[in-house]
Amino acid sequence: MKLEVNDIINSLVEHNELRITDQRKKILEILIENKDKHISVEEIYSLSKQKDNTIPIPTIYRAMDILEKTGVIIKNDFGDGFAKYEFFMKEKETHHHLICRKCGKIIEITGLLPEDLYNRLLQEKGFQYEAQSLKIYGYCKECINKLRKPYSR
Amino acid sequence: MKLEVNDIINSLVEHNELRITDQRKKILEILIENKDKHISVEEIYSLSKQKDNTIPIPTIYRAMDILEKTGVIIKNDFGDGFAKYEFFMKEKETHHHLICRKCGKIIEITGLLPEDLYNRLLQEKGFQYEAQSLKIYGYCKECINKLRKPYSR
DNA sequence: ATACCTGCAAATGCTTTGCGGATGG
DNA sequence: CCATCCGCAAAGCATTTGCAGGTAT
Numbered sequence: 001m002k003l004e005v006n007d008i009i010n011s012l013v014e015h016n017e018l019r020i021t022d023q024r025k026k027i028l029e030i031l032i033e034n035k036d037k038h039i040s041v042e043e044i045y046s047l048s049k050q051k052d053n054t055i056p057i058p059t060i061y062r063a064m065d066i067l068e069k070t071g072v073i074i075k076n077d078f079g080d081g082f083a084k085y086e087f088f089m090k091e092k093e094t095h096h097h098l099i100c101r102k103c104g105k106i107i108e109i110t111g112l113l114p115e116d117l118y119n120r121l122l123q124e125k126g127f128q129y130e131a132q133s134l135k136i137y138g139y140c141k142e143c144i145n146k147l148r149k150p151y152s153r
Numbered sequence: 154m155k156l157e158v159n160d161i162i163n164s165l166v167e168h169n170e171l172r173i174t175d176q177r178k179k180i181l182e183i184l185i186e187n188k189d190k191h192i193s194v195e196e197i198y199s200l201s202k203q204k205d206n207t208i209p210i211p212t213i214y215r216a217m218d219i220l221e222k223t224g225v226i227i228k229n230d231f232g233d234g235f236a237k238y239e240f241f242m243k244e245k246e247t248h249h250h251l252i253c254r255k256c257g258k259i260i261e262i263t264g265l266l267p268e269d270l271y272n273r274l275l276q277e278k279g280f281q282y283e284a285q286s287l288k289i290y291g292y293c294k295e296c297i298n299k300l301r302k303p304y305s306r
Numbered sequence: 307a308t309a310c311c312t313g314c315a316a317a318t319g320c321t322t323t324g325c326g327g328a329t330g331g
Numbered sequence: 332c333c334a335t336c337c338g339c340a341a342a343g344c345a346t347t348t349g350c351a352g353g354t355a356t
Contacts, residue, residue: 056337058321061320
């Protein structure tokens with residue numbers, strides 16, 4: 001764990017002009033400890049508070065911007081008002097997200113898209129999509145039965 | 154045009170307990186005039202100002218909430234900070250959205266998903282997705298050549 | 307009559323910014 | 332040494348809400 005943080009940090013320093021500070025190290029630790037989740041700035045803030053020292057919200061935002069630009073994390077906006085971040089693991093299979101409109105639950109899925117979709121979109125539309133950037137909204141198992149559908153033409 | 158607005162209004166009144174006001178009529182007109190676009194509250198506000206009377210922003214938001222709940226419009230969050238609305242046309246083929254991360258352009262696509270995906274997700278994940286709710290982020294033709302990709306592990 | 311709607315101002319809540327002081331390389 | 336970063340307070344900005352008066356049905 002500690003090692004992985006340092007690996008990333010060394011790589012960052014090597015390839016970029018950014019500096020390594022205690023705050024950024026701690027943020028990276030928290031991100032790695034939660035690498036299977038989608039975590040918000042608020043949650044990172046709380047977790048830093050539970051550890052020794054608290055990292056102020058603006059500092060976290062600034063760190064997230066840099067980590068995103070350098071490809072260490074992926075920023076997601078699932079429409080619930082909080083940006084969500086996930087640690088990027090190149091080893092992990094490309095996945096996409098199902099988002100429940102009611103409870104906000106995120107379900108990860110793989111193998112959803114046709115194999116040739118990337119090339120098809122590139123050729124037909126000139127559009128080059130990002131891995132993991134696909135989102136589908138709807139309702140999860142638990143929420144399906146709690147719905148009302150008032151009016152439709 | 155006028156007719157279509159009135160049809161919708163009559164249908165709304167019939168099936169719901171909501172009231173038809175001049176403001177809501179005007180908003181519906183604007184939505185229909187822009188039925189091929191994705192339009193923001195701010196744009197609706199500007200367009201109402203160009204017509205005879207100006208509809209205040211909070212009134213527009215409240216109308217949009219109701220129109221969305223009743224299925225007349227679809228609300229979209231493309232991640233640029235503004236909710237975007239499109240008039241729902243049942244005649245139109247189900248479409249999805251490609252969103253350019255750089256310029257914000259929206260490209261509509263159809264026939265993207267495998268036919269059986271809806272049932273597969275329902276059975277495998279218990280997830281019931283909304284038609285038209287799929288989004289893929291990436292870069293459009295025009296923006297692809299203006300990019301930099303700094304660091305990747 | 308009365309439940310619903312409007313319009314103004316003010317509040318919300320996530321995110322960003324300005325700036326003086328601190329610090330990594 | 333000095334460019335970058337931190338931390339605090341304050342600002343930004345889309346969206347929401349309270350409330351008093353208005354309107355549709």
